[in-house]
């Protein structure tokens with residue numbers, strides 16, 4: 001039977017697109033090539049313990065709540081989210097630590113205790129600025145359909161006023177340096193560029209709004225892990241009648257006279273649909289899935305965001321462990337020079353840790369807890385593979401964790417995934433975690449929109465499409481794609 005809508009991929013964007021399209025009354029089928037849903041929000045089971053291998057920080061949970069409410073339920077009904085405390089501990093090579101919280105007062109007090117009243121005032125002022133940027137930018141660049149230059153002209157007076165406040169003409173670094181003199185705070189704030197895999201030296205100052213999203217709006221945990229959020233989305237989709245199939249790899253998006261007809265599966269079946277929402281990476285869709293020569297008008301080779309090396313440490317429980325921690329190197333500037341100027345993994349990597357029992361109330365092993373560790377790495381080359389670095393990144397991460405006493409003697413990395421492996425698992429991505437990088441002020445305008453205008457019937461819903469990567473943005477991508485489908489199908 002022909003579907004109204006086929007969703008290619010069961011990642012967060014795909015599941016949210018399916019829910020939104022089903023809420024609009026369409027018959028929806030999700031085809032996921034992997035053996036489980038969630039995509040990059042994946043898991044691994046190690047000695048009977050389930051561990052998240054992808055995202056570990058949930059922000060903007062209201063995005064999920066709004067969608068689930070359309071489906072007649074709510075986030076609180078489907079999952080338990082909470083604010084772990086502190087939000088994140090930053091550790092420097094001289095062993096100084098600074099805890100930041102999802103509560104501004106607590107953050108202010110903590111920064112004052114660690115760095116003095118002047119630094120606390122600087123951060124406070126910066127977070128006010130970050131909130132202003134967010135409030136001006138989010139309605140236009142996050143919650144609405146993809147921006148375009150022609151739309152900007154029709155923004156109207158309030159739109160132009162907002163545009164002036166989004167700080168797009170300066171770089172992130174320039175905006176930070178103008179407001180914050182304390183070097184350690186500068187490092188903490190620069191790091192938010194890596195939340196969408198970008199370079200703070202050239203990403204627009206608009207991205208400083210991420211500091212407000214995390215420290216003003218909150219870093220949330222999901223009881224049972226991020227996989228509990230994926231399970232909730234899958235459950236709600238199924239309740240709405242969405243058919244979900246795993247192990248179903250799409251090999252082609254079929255078109256006739258330029259219009260989408262349906263998809264072909266690796267097992268040979270042709271499925272027809274009035275609309276196809278692709279949750280797979282846009283590059284995979286444009287290069288591998290559309291018939292050769294299809295004129296789609298989109299950039300097939302966007303500059304990728306960063307990738308990363310990820311490990312799971314089986315770690316002895318310790319009282320001093322916090323939900324999320326960042327271990328800075330001696331000189332953080334080199335991280336960006338290595339990644340973006342030399343296109344190589346950082347020689348002295350910054351290491352991010354997520355203690356999943358504390359961050360997500362997961363249950364670990366009887367004698368140990370799972371600690372997710374991650375270091376940034378460049379995406380893979382557009383063609384071919386990066387020559388193996390012989391596990392240098394893993395070795396450097398492990399060395400740094402031991403030197404900083406963040407893991408105990410006997411703790412071991414029991415699972416790992418390199419950037420090359422991430423690229424192989426998610427076709428078209430080159431291992432990039434957040435789609436295209438935002439390394440110039442026009443990046444938001446180049447990101448593929450959710451409706452591919454030149455291929456009627458084709459829609460994009462993923463971190464590689466508008467409004468970008470990260471779980472809440474992917475969810476919004478799905479919602480926006482479904483909105484476009486609904487408009488077109490009901491026209």
Ligand SMILES: Cc1cc2nc3c(=O)[nH]c(=O)nc-3n(C[C@H](O)[C@H](O)[C@H](O)COP(=O)(O)OP(=O)(O)OC[C@H]3O[C@@H](n4cnc5c(N)ncnc54)[C@H](O)[C@@H]3O)c2cc1C
Nearest residue numbers: 009011013033039040054055056057250280462463470471
């Ligand atoms: C290590 C890591 C850490 C991260 N940390 C965070 C974080 O802390 N907070 C945060 O918000 N985000 C984080 N992210 C980013 C976040 O996970 C992603 O932005 C988001 O999950 C991507 O969702 P998506 O909708 O783009 O789909 P994806 O997760 O990319 O899923 C796409 C799905 O499509 C399927 N697919 C692809 N091709 C086909 C095909 N031909 N046929 C059928 N199916 C296909 C894939 O198997 C996959 O399941 C992290 C990601 C990683 C990898």
